Amino acid sequence: MPVPSGYAAAPHGNQPSCFTKIRMGLMMGAMIGGATGILLGGFMGFRAGLRGKELLLQCGKTVAQSGGSFGVFMGVAQGLRC
Numbered sequence: 001m002p003v004p005s006g007y008a009a010a011p012h013g014n015q016p017s018c019f020t021k022i023r024m025g026l027m028m029g030a031m032i033g034g035a036t037g038i039l040l041g042g043f044m045g046f047r048a049g050l051r052g053k054e055l056l057l058q059c060g061k062t063v064a065q066s067g068g069s070f071g072v073f074m075g076v077a078q079g080l081r082c
Contacts, residue, residue: 002039007026014039015033018079018082021078021079021081021082022065022075022078022079022082023075024078025074025075025077025078025079026071026072026074027069027071028074029067029071029072029073029075030067030068030070030071030075031067032070032074033063033066033067033068033069033070033071034063034066034067036066036070037059037062037063037064037065037066037067038059038062038063040066041058041060041061041062041063042055042059044058044062045058045059065080
């Protein structure tokens, strides 16, 4: 079965640089960690009885912590793969 023409490997070395791969891993990790932080921070805040400004502060802290840590781990993992 022939391979379609759009599926060719990157000709002439047009692959992303190592820095671009690390940056992309960091951004993907931050987005995934941030989404997880919203869910977990909201759940923990509601469970603790927080409402309004206190709930937003709790969610913000959790989003920053989980997004930052998971982003660093994903960036390091992509760096190891370069």
